[in-house]
Amino acid sequence: MINLLRTCKDMHRLVAESMDRKLGPVQRIQMRLHLSFCDACTHFKEQMDWLRAAVRRFDDH
Numbered sequence: 001m002i003n004l005l006r007t008c009k010d011m012h013r014l015v016a017e018s019m020d021r022k023l024g025p026v027q028r029i030q031m032r033l034h035l036s037f038c039d040a041c042t043h044f045k046e047q048m049d050w051l052r053a054a055v056r057r058f059d060d061h
Helices: 008-018 025-037 039-059
Strands: none
Touching: 008 025, 008 039, 025 039
8 A cells, every 4th residue: 555645754855856857656646745734845845946946047157
């Protein structure tokens, strides 16, 4: 049986991995589910997205 409820520690790892590779369907569902109820992990993902965009802008110059 697949455990859809993951810990925040698991989510931080998945968020980081999702920046480097495409997640599988189960991992994407786990992330969406967790982010739907966890404000802390949602904020973490937003920060990681912002940092990645900032680095990309820096690399373009």
